[in-house]
Each structure stands twice: as structure tokens, then as C-alpha cells.
Amino acid sequence: MQKQVTDEHKHRGYDGRFGPGLPRVSDGSLLFLMHLVAKMRTRQDGGSRIGIILNGSPLFTGGAGSGESEIRRYLLQHDMVEAIVGLPTDMFYNTGIATYVWVLSNNKPAERKGKVQLINAAGRASKMRKSLGSKRQYMTDRDIDDIVRLYGTFEETNESKIFPVEIFGYRRITVERPLRLNFAASAERLAKLDDEKAIQKLDDAEQAALKAACEQLGEQRYTNRDTFTKALINALKAEGLKVSAPLQKAILSALSERDPEADTCLDKNGNPEPDAGLRDNENVPYNESVFDYFEREVKPHVPDAWIDEEKRDELDGRIGIVGFEIPFNRHFYQFTPPRPLEEIDADLKACTDRIKQMIEGLSV
Structure with a gap:
């Protein structure tokens, strides 16, 4: 079927x-x-x-x-x-x-x-x-x-x-925020090199040479990826190593950590690279401009965010994926205010007093 x-x-x-x-x-x-x-x-x-x-x-x-x-x-x-x-x-x-x-x-x-x-x-x-x-x-x-x-x-x-x-x-838009990383060749991060699959494929001698090159960078903290990449390439050259793009990516991944104070990582075209870990979605009312909504509801809270304009609806081709739902109960919800704290405290005190009386009765 x-x-x-x-x-x-x-x-x-x-x-x-x-x-x-x-x-x-x-x-x-x-x-x-x-x-x-x-x-x-x-x-x-x-x-x-x-x-x-x-x-x-x-x-x-x-x-x-x-x-x-x-x-x-x-x-x-x-x-x-x-x-x-x-x-x-x-x-x-x-x-x-x-x-x-x-x-x-x-x-x-x-x-x-x-x-x-x-x-x-x-x-x-x-x-x-x-x-x-x-x-x-x-x-x-x-x-x-x-x-x-x-x-x-x-x-x-x-x-x-x-x-x-x-x-x-509604239209579901994808909100991106820039990737910000710091880099360092600390002992803790060097240990993460062993977990990268691209590095695991190297033989023992190549792995040892690569780690030795990374150790030359010391524990200096870099907040700019391009600056660190240049320093890394120079250190690798000093050890006579020339690494492929996937291997270089693995090294950068192991030696990096997210840092909101670091410089924004840029792609080859000079555009901010999105951070998948900070990616979020917003549902924009169907008849409202996604840009007006974004400026009002998102931008004041995360000024560095932007809309991924590549995510478009298949039927109308506009930014944002269209969705429809009927939240039936929401339209009939009626708020019931909670009881005053004084009334709740009085009930709790009365309950506590009854429990005390019961305990005292058992001890007689």
C-alpha cells in the first residue's frame, strides 16, 4: 500500500x-x-x-x-x-x-x-x-x-x-550568525588531533611530524583564522610538510574553539561564514515581509545575524519555506490568573497546622 x-x-x-x-x-x-x-x-x-x-x-x-x-x-x-x-x-x-x-x-x-x-x-x-x-x-x-x-x-x-x-x-526563515573561533596549539587541543579521521589516515611518521609542526606554534591564542592559518602553513613548511585542504581543515578543527570575542571567519569570497551551532529558524506571519519581521524581532537582539536568502519556497520561489498549521486551542485559550499569594500562603499554613496536630496526636 x-x-x-x-x-x-x-x-x-x-x-x-x-x-x-x-x-x-x-x-x-x-x-x-x-x-x-x-x-x-x-x-x-x-x-x-x-x-x-x-x-x-x-x-x-x-x-x-x-x-x-x-x-x-x-x-x-x-x-x-x-x-x-x-x-x-x-x-x-x-x-x-x-x-x-x-x-x-x-x-x-x-x-x-x-x-x-x-x-x-x-x-x-x-x-x-x-x-x-x-x-x-x-x-x-x-x-x-x-x-x-x-x-x-x-x-x-x-x-x-x-x-x-x-x-x-507562515514563512520559516533561516537566521544565520557568523562563525567566530580562536586557535591555539595547547596540549589539550593537540590531543584532539588524534580524533580527526583525516589525520588518522596518515602513517605514524607523518602524524609525528605534523604534531611537531603544530607544537612550534606554542600556546599563543589567535583570534583570527587567516592569521593562524598562515602561521600553521609556515610551521608545516618548516617540517617539510605540505598538507591537503581536507587535512588542513582537520587541523583547524582540532585546534579551534568557539569564541564570541574572536574575529569573524570569512569564506573565500570575503563573506561571513555561518556558524551551524548558532543557526536558528523564525516563523514569519505569511503576509508580513520577512525583512520587516527580521529587523523588528531579530536584529535588536543579535545585530550580527542575517537571513539565509538561499532557503526559498519551492512553489513561490520567495525567501522562507511556507508552512501552514491550525493551532485550534490557541485561538480559544482564556487566561486564568493565578490565586493571590496571600491566599496560597494561608492554605499552606492551614495544611501545615493540620499535619502538626496529627503528629501531636500520635505522640500522646
């Missing part, structure tokens, strides 16, 4: 069912959803509306550029997601996890075009007198009617939120 799905995606593309992408093998929810989408009538034939109950993972699983994200992107950018209804937990016999009803349409009415309605029905649950497996709750006919009415009226309430499609999109 996996091979058939993969082949259909690879060879048929958008002419098949799975053109936008493939989710991870362990979760086929979005595959089944795309299968249903493929069965919808075209707009010319009147279109279709479908509903399916899924768990929470299709809402947010998978980062920018992943199969899951690309499927959500396809559905949202083609304006197929009409509404998502969050159901109460413990509604089904074999699982108690949160579930969601996806309502999809390829022929939305005018007032719904470009918008997605989220309905939170998690609080509309009634307890069953007797559990049936994991099913401990149900929705009354009145609750169901209320939810259908919320969907039909298409208005903002505490349980119904309406968002433009773009609010669920």
Missing part, C-alpha cells in the same frame, strides 16, 4: 489524489482526507461538501515544507476548509482523545470565501450514566442543534471564531 501511494504521488502528481504531498507513514489521516477531496464533484457540477472526524494531529503535525504542511497549504489556499469543529473528549468507544470535525467545500458561499470558521464545542458534553469503553460523554440533541446553528449563522461568538485563510500560514 505504501508503495502504491508513493508511486501515485511521484508519477501522477496533481492528476492523482496525493499531489500536494505525503504525510508521515505513521499517520494516514490526511491521506484519507485527500482521498475524499479527490471524490468531490467539480464546481461546474455544483461542487461538494464533505465532513470527516479526525484527531488533532492533522491540524498542526509537520513543520514548514513537510507533507502534512503542504496538504494543509493546498486545502487552505484552494479555499476548501469551511469549518473545523472541536468536539469534547471521551466521545468514542476506543479512544478518549480530542477529535475534530473538518467540513470541506469546493463551492463556498460568497460570505465564506477566503475564511475559515473554528467552532469550539469541547465544553458541550454531558456525562453518561455508564461508560462504554472509553466513551464517557455524549452531546445532547440540543447541543448538536446549537453547534449547527453556530455553523449556519457564521458569526463570531465565544465558541465561534472566523479567520482569513492567511492567518494560518
Whole structure:
């Protein structure tokens, strides 16, 4: 089955069912959803509306550029997601996890075009007198009617939120920072030469000569890679050694340490070399300029950072990989302030007093 799905995606593309992408093998929810989408009538034939109950993972699983994200992107950018209804937990016999009803349409009415309605029905649950497996709750006919009415009226309430499609999109940009290293031929760093594979390939005599050359550099601390490289080459020449580029790279790796106070390492074109250890990602709202976001949110904290403009989206070619997710619970979150410290202290004191009384009672 996996091979058939993969082949259909690879060879048929958008002419098949799975053109936008493939989710991870362990979760086929979005595959089944795309299968249903493929069965919808075209707009010319009147279109279709479908509903399916899924768990929470299709809402947010998978980062920018992943199969899951690309499927959500396809559905949202083609304006197929009409509404998502969050159901109460413990509604089904074999699982108690949160579930969601996806309502999809390829022929939305005018007032719904470009918008997605989220309905939170998690609080509309009634307890069953007797559990049936994991099913401990149900929705009354009145609750169901209320939810259908919320969907039909298409208005903002505490349980119904309406968002433009773009609010669920973002661009993941890669933020780079310059590589800064110091160099020294200390005993500790010289010992690291033995761990480099390029050096391990040398015979014993060559390794001994190389270490002797490095020892000539002493323990002086260099904060500029080019300066240290020149000193290293001169020391190697003094020992009659001429090393290849991979071997020189191995030596520099062993004798270096990251140092925020050191000079920036430059590539052959004179550009700052990025430090993979400091590389980070930022998610920029879909409709916002990545450069405006970067100047406002990143630059004030790390002035030497820059955006890797080579990381571009495959579909639109713009900087940043596009991702889509639907953080359902975040849109309905209501902050509950913590209790005052005085009240908490009073409860703790009362609890401590009770424990003391119990201990005193045991000692009588």
C-alpha cells in the first residue's frame, strides 16, 4: 500500500489524489482526507461538501515544507476548509482523545470565501450514566442543534471564531550568525588531533611530524583564522610538510574553539561564514515581509545575524519555506490568573497546622 501511494504521488502528481504531498507513514489521516477531496464533484457540477472526524494531529503535525504542511497549504489556499469543529473528549468507544470535525467545500458561499470558521464545542458534553469503553460523554440533541446553528449563522461568538485563510500560514526563515573561533596549539587541543579521521589516515611518521609542526606554534591564542592559518602553513613548511585542504581543515578543527570575542571567519569570497551551532529558524506571519519581521524581532537582539536568502519556497520561489498549521486551542485559550499569594500562603499554613496536630496526636 505504501508503495502504491508513493508511486501515485511521484508519477501522477496533481492528476492523482496525493499531489500536494505525503504525510508521515505513521499517520494516514490526511491521506484519507485527500482521498475524499479527490471524490468531490467539480464546481461546474455544483461542487461538494464533505465532513470527516479526525484527531488533532492533522491540524498542526509537520513543520514548514513537510507533507502534512503542504496538504494543509493546498486545502487552505484552494479555499476548501469551511469549518473545523472541536468536539469534547471521551466521545468514542476506543479512544478518549480530542477529535475534530473538518467540513470541506469546493463551492463556498460568497460570505465564506477566503475564511475559515473554528467552532469550539469541547465544553458541550454531558456525562453518561455508564461508560462504554472509553466513551464517557455524549452531546445532547440540543447541543448538536446549537453547534449547527453556530455553523449556519457564521458569526463570531465565544465558541465561534472566523479567520482569513492567511492567518494560518507562515514563512520559516533561516537566521544565520557568523562563525567566530580562536586557535591555539595547547596540549589539550593537540590531543584532539588524534580524533580527526583525516589525520588518522596518515602513517605514524607523518602524524609525528605534523604534531611537531603544530607544537612550534606554542600556546599563543589567535583570534583570527587567516592569521593562524598562515602561521600553521609556515610551521608545516618548516617540517617539510605540505598538507591537503581536507587535512588542513582537520587541523583547524582540532585546534579551534568557539569564541564570541574572536574575529569573524570569512569564506573565500570575503563573506561571513555561518556558524551551524548558532543557526536558528523564525516563523514569519505569511503576509508580513520577512525583512520587516527580521529587523523588528531579530536584529535588536543579535545585530550580527542575517537571513539565509538561499532557503526559498519551492512553489513561490520567495525567501522562507511556507508552512501552514491550525493551532485550534490557541485561538480559544482564556487566561486564568493565578490565586493571590496571600491566599496560597494561608492554605499552606492551614495544611501545615493540620499535619502538626496529627503528629501531636500520635505522640500522646
